Amino acid sequence: MNVLIKGAGVAGLTLAHELVSRGMSVTVRETRETIAGNASWQAGGMLAPWCERASAEPPVLELGRAAADWWDAALPGHVRRNGTLVVTQRRDMAELERFSGRTTGHVPVDATEIETLEPDLAGRFPRGLFFAGEAHLDPRRALLALAAKLAGDGVPFVFGDDARAGLLPGAGADVQADCTGTASGHAELRSVRGEMLILRTPELRLSRPVRLLHPRFPLYIVPREDHHFMVGATMIESSATGPITARSTMELLNAAYALHPAFGEAEIVETGVGLRPAFPDNLPRVEWTGGVLSINGLYRHGFLLAPAMAQKAADLLEGQKERRRSA
Amino acid sequence: MLELYGQHLSSRLLLGTSQYPSPAIMAESIETSGTEIVTVSLRRETAGGKDGGQFWSLIRSLGVKVLPNTAGCHSAKEAVTTAHMAREVFGTDWIKLEVIGNHDTLQPDVFGLVEAAGILSREGFKVFPYTTDDLVVAERLLDAGCEVLMPWCAPIGSARGPQHLDALRSLRAHFPDTPLIVDAGIGRPSHAASVMELGYDAVLLNTAVAQAGDPVQMAAAFAQAIEAGHRAFLAGPLEPRDMAVPSTPVIGQAVFT
Numbered sequence: 294m295n296v297l298i299k300g301a302g303v304a305g306l307t308l309a310h311e312l313v314s315r316g317m318s319v320t321v322r323e324t325r326e327t328i329a330g331n332a333s334w335q336a337g338g339m340l341a342p343w344c345e346r347a348s349a350e351p352p353v354l355e356l357g358r359a360a361a362d363w364w365d366a367a368l369p370g371h372v373r374r375n376g377t378l379v380v381t382q383r384r385d386m387a388e389l390e391r392f393s394g395r396t397t398g399h400v401p402v403d404a405t406e407i408e409t410l411e412p413d414l415a416g417r418f419p420r421g422l423f424f425a426g427e428a429h430l431d432p433r434r435a436l437l438a439l440a441a442k443l444a445g446d447g448v449p450f451v452f453g454d455d456a457r458a459g460l461l462p463g464a465g466a467d468v469q470a471d472c473t474g475t476a477s478g479h480a481e482l483r484s485v486r487g488e489m490l491i492l493r494t495p496e497l498r499l500s501r502p503v504r505l506l507h508p509r510f511p512l513y514i515v516p517r518e519d520h521h522f523m524v525g526a527t528m529i530e531s532s533a534t535g536p537i538t539a540r541s542t543m544e545l546l547n548a549a550y551a552l553h554p555a556f557g558e559a560e561i562v563e564t565g566v567g568l569r570p571a572f573p574d575n576l577p578r579v580e581w582t583g584g585v586l587s588i589n590g591l592y593r594h595g596f597l598l599a600p601a602m603a604q605k606a607a608d609l610l611e612g613q614k615e616r617r618r619s620a
Numbered sequence: 621m622l623e624l625y626g627q628h629l630s631s632r633l634l635l636g637t638s639q640y641p642s643p644a645i646m647a648e649s650i651e652t653s654g655t656e657i658v659t660v661s662l663r664r665e666t667a668g669g670k671d672g673g674q675f676w677s678l679i680r681s682l683g684v685k686v687l688p689n690t691a692g693c694h695s696a697k698e699a700v701t702t703a704h705m706a707r708e709v710f711g712t713d714w715i716k717l718e719v720i721g722n723h724d725t726l727q728p729d730v731f732g733l734v735e736a737a738g739i740l741s742r743e744g745f746k747v748f749p750y751t752t753d754d755l756v757v758a759e760r761l762l763d764a765g766c767e768v769l770m771p772w773c774a775p776i777g778s779a780r781g782p783q784h785l786d787a788l789r790s791l792r793a794h795f796p797d798t799p800l801i802v803d804a805g806i807g808r809p810s811h812a813a814s815v816m817e818l819g820y821d822a823v824l825l826n827t828a829v830a831q832a833g834d835p836v837q838m839a840a841a842f843a844q845a846i847e848a849g850h851r852a853f854l855a856g857p858l859e860p861r862d863m864a865v866p867s868t869p870v871i872g873q874a875v876f877t
Binding site for chain 2: 348349350394395482483484508530531532571572573574575576
């Protein structure tokens with residue numbers, strides 16, 4: 294079976310990898326010039342299904358708990374499995390209680406344990422929560438590595454003008470898979486705008502994602518290579534793609550500064566805006582309509598839920614193949 | 621029946637539309653609560669969107685009256701501008717007027733509030749001012765043209781419940797004919813019931829429902845508590861007594877010892 298995958302974001306690439314690993318033949322078509330710049334490019338890369346349960350429905354935990362294993366198997370060396378630390382300022386301790394009441398998979402940590410986990414946060418937070426089972430990866434490196442691995446396996450990629458013109462190398466596709474996110478035009482899909490910053494400071498070292506709970510501006514900081522930190526992310530019901538607003542920048546920076554004053558001297562290396570594709574229940578779907586397979590609605594859980602959705606989609610296609618064979 | 625600016629309503633619960641786990645849960649909460657008015661924040665949700673957004677279409681599809689608010693405005697001028705935008709985007713002259721005076725407590729700037737209420741009322745807006753429980757400010761707001769008052773009972777989103785019951789009582793006593801809606805600070809259905817028992821006309825909620833473990837269930841609980849509180853007010857609750865009064869006759873027992 295020959296599958297044409299539209300979209301080289303996290304949904305498209307994980308599906309491609311899943312199908313190739315099951316022996317199917319795949320072509321990836323992306324209307325952008327490169328992998329960079331899509332919504333997945335702006336992601337945090339946290340594989341944190343237990344933390345996400347604080348605001349997400351139960352399927353996010355069920356579908357996301359095996360994500361770290363999938364990424365580890367697909368891209369050895371990319372996943373860091375050293376948990377998530379959740380802290381809050383002294384004034385907002387009620388937020389920690391609330392978060393702890395809504396999530397599982399955590400242990401309470403005191404100031405000493407926080408210092409052991411993240412020495413640079415010593416003395417800043419009296420209490421926190423540690424989610425030992427969580428992991429993270431650098432989403433940009435992961436997307437590029439996944440694309441490189443697929444290309445190495447002989448998967449053809451068509452980018453930019455050629456993709457827009459609908460060019461296809463080799464034989465035609467038996468099935469199309471739409472993984473284009475907000476661009477798919479699905480009637481029930483909406484955009485939830487997310488804005489983020491990438492800061493750089495050599496004055497601070499974090500080894501895992503840290504979430505700062507705040508009644509108004511909750512935020513997470515994910516450490517990346519070379520003293521970079523991804524700070525995210527806003528959640529705005531809007532399909533506007535313009536640059537990050539002054540207000541959002543201010544809120545993100547404020548929260549980062551509250552986490553550690555060293556962020557006050559950090560360089561703002563990059564600001565980013567992406568549109569999260571979301572269905573009304575904020576849960577992803579694999580759909581099979583009119584001969585087109587689609588994975589969409591990954592919302593704020595792209596890297597977390599894409600593997601499970603890719604597996605579901607691949608199961609569907611295999612079932613299809615079986616039916617054809619027996620027919 | 622509750623009447624707000626000429627509109628008759630059978631539900632005494634007004635619901636906000638932010639901070640729900642998902643739009644689907646928001647929609648179900650609104651339906652379950654039986655609310656007929658939802659507040660929508662103009663800032664951010666719609667700002668810059670190409671089409672006003674799918675979020676806004678979803679709210680429109682619920683068939684409830686929309687009360688846009690000027691959340692996050694810190695001056696009369698900003699609030700007036702936002703009200704103008706809201707009238708255009710939502711096609712209504714109803715406006716929940718918020719002029720925030722303190723960033724931390726989100727306490728209303730009552731001076732800016734009275735100023736903006738005057739300007740907007742003169743322009744034909746039906747103003748729902750988010751105010752404190754201050755009596756004199758309430759009078760000024762009515763002078764400025766407001767026909768409804770929305771005092772807080774505690775800071776927005778704090779879930780603390782009524783902090784100054786006497787102030788709320790006194791407001792009710794002074795304005796027997798003005799619809800009074802408690803806006804902000806309610807955390808639990810019992811809080812809502814207690815202000816309704818004082819004779820308040822309605823309650824406006826957002827966080828207490830949206831951030832509950834099960835928002836739909838909580839929306840139903842609030843609807844019942846508000847109804848119960850209102851009925852209790854109509855029924856005339858018993859005033860507390862110092863002396864215990866038995867509810868069963870005690871004839872034949874030696875109680876007068």
